[in-house]
Amino acid sequence: MLSTPKAVKPGPKELLPRRLLGRTGQPVTLFGLGGEGVLRTHGRAPEAVRVIHRALDRGVNYCDTAPAYESSMDYYGAALGERRQEVFLACKTHERTRDGSLRLLDASLRRLRTDWLDLWQLHDLRTMEHVNRIFAKGGAMEALIQARAEGRVRFLGLTGHHDPAVLMEAMGRFDFDTMLVALNAADVHRLSFIQTVLPLAVRRDMGVIGMKACAGGALLGRGRLTAEEAMGYVLSVPGVSTVIVGCKTPAEVDQNAQIARNFVPFSEQRMRELEERTRRRAEAFTSYKKRA
Numbered sequence: 294m295l296s297t298p299k300a301v302k303p304g305p306k307e308l309l310p311r312r313l314l315g316r317t318g319q320p321v322t323l324f325g326l327g328g329e330g331v332l333r334t335h336g337r338a339p340e341a342v343r344v345i346h347r348a349l350d351r352g353v354n355y356c357d358t359a360p361a362y363e364s365s366m367d368y369y370g371a372a373l374g375e376r377r378q379e380v381f382l383a384c385k386t387h388e389r390t391r392d393g394s395l396r397l398l399d400a401s402l403r404r405l406r407t408d409w410l411d412l413w414q415l416h417d418l419r420t421m422e423h424v425n426r427i428f429a430k431g432g433a434m435e436a437l438i439q440a441r442a443e444g445r446v447r448f449l450g451l452t453g454h455h456d457p458a459v460l461m462e463a464m465g466r467f468d469f470d471t472m473l474v475a476l477n478a479a480d481v482h483r484l485s486f487i488q489t490v491l492p493l494a495v496r497r498d499m500g501v502i503g504m505k506a507c508a509g510g511a512l513l514g515r516g517r518l519t520a521e522e523a524m525g526y527v528l529s530v531p532g533v534s535t536v537i538v539g540c541k542t543p544a545e546v547d548q549n550a551q552i553a554r555n556f557v558p559f560s561e562q563r564m565r566e567l568e569e570r571t572r573r574r575a576e577a578f579t580s581y582k583k584r585a
Contacts, residue, residue, distance in 0.1 A: 298500075298534045308352030309553050312534045315500030317448050317470055319381050319411070321535045323528055324553035325355030326546070327504065329539025332358070332365035340542075341368035347543035349376055351550040355502070357473075357537045359385040359416055360397050363404070370406035377407055383473075383502075385416035385452060386433055389426040394436035398445065412471060413437060413446040415463070419455040419583075424463050434467060454505060454581045457489040464493060471500040475581060476533065477508055478518060478526045478567040482575035484582045487530055495532040503527040503536040508578045518567065524552050526567050529559040 298312040311320040326332075326348040331341045345368060348356075358365045366384070373380065384401050386394040402408065415427060415437070427433045440446045449467075453460045454475030464472075472494050474486050481487055494501050506527040512518050518526075527536045540546045559567075571578055 298532065309550060310556065311354075313500075314355075314381070314502075314534045315471060315494075316498040317412075317500050319500075321355040321381055321500075322353050322553065323535055323556060324353060324524075324549045325357060325502065325535045325537040326353050327537035327539035328358040328362050328365040330541045330545070332368055332539065333362040335364050337364075338368060338371060341365075342372040343543055344540050344546055345369060345372035347546040348540070348550075349379060351546060353546075353550065354380050355383070355535050355537065356380045357383050357502075358401075358405070359387070360401055361385070361387050361416060366401055366404040370404050373406070381411045382407065383412035383414065383450070384410050385414045386436065387416040388436075389423060389433050391431050391433060391435040391439075394433040395440070398436065398440055402445070409444065410446045412448045412450055413440060414450040414452050414471070414473060416452055417455070418451055418453040418459050418463055421459060421462060424459060424466070427463070428466050450500075450502075452504075454486075456583045457484055457486050460486070460490045461493065464490070464497075468497065469499060471502060473502040473504055473537075475505040475579075476503040476527045476530060476536075477506050477512060477523060477571075477578065478564075479508070479512070479571035479575040479578035481568050482572055483579050491530065491532050500534050501532045503530070503533050505581065506536050506538065508580075511580075512571065512578055518570065520548065521552050521555075522567055524549065525556055525559055526564060528553075528556055529564060 309322040314321045386397045388394040448470040450471035452473035507523045
């Protein structure tokens, strides 16, 4: 039977509930700050830094970024400073070669103004060709293993939102520490990650990070789901440790932090009800997945 990651009781200075991130042993807050929202814009450093600082002040300790949204790295670099030790910092490589990935790592560390990453992930695996290139001689997997051996990254992961079969193939070739995957209440209706990759990740004690809980906002609104329902659904899926959400303003950080603070796991009945409410527009709510 799949289970929810072990909860970690917040200390007096920890304002949000935490769960262990799989085998990493790292306690992470239920709400993590994503690299979307204002962090994925250009030329808005003051606003982005305020969002990051608000997240840290609310106790958020999982922070996501990637070279694919490069300004977010600059914003984190400007914001973290002496607070770098407070966060579990996750970054990615979209390069499929060893040399290209190592160049990206050098640039990422420089822009983030840090000497190490807590988590380095293969970004957005979409096709079997991607997997084959990554695991070929001179592929990106060599860069991940080398960087970990050198101490420049602590843990290794993969990410995807396009095709469960591709993630399953990559998971069969290497024992990753974590998986960042698209999860929301419409997932079960088409090319489900919840029904395929999640059970395997849980059996391997991988940390599972949820993304696209609100489907880029498409799931929210009158006649759809509330933010509490969208985020709560993903946090109630067995195996999930944290959900990353991009925020545009400090007020959005506060809203998501409050949802995490008040979260109580949903019953099976409520989970099925939310899934049923997304059925009619499931394709729109999972538009990031591959077409049939």
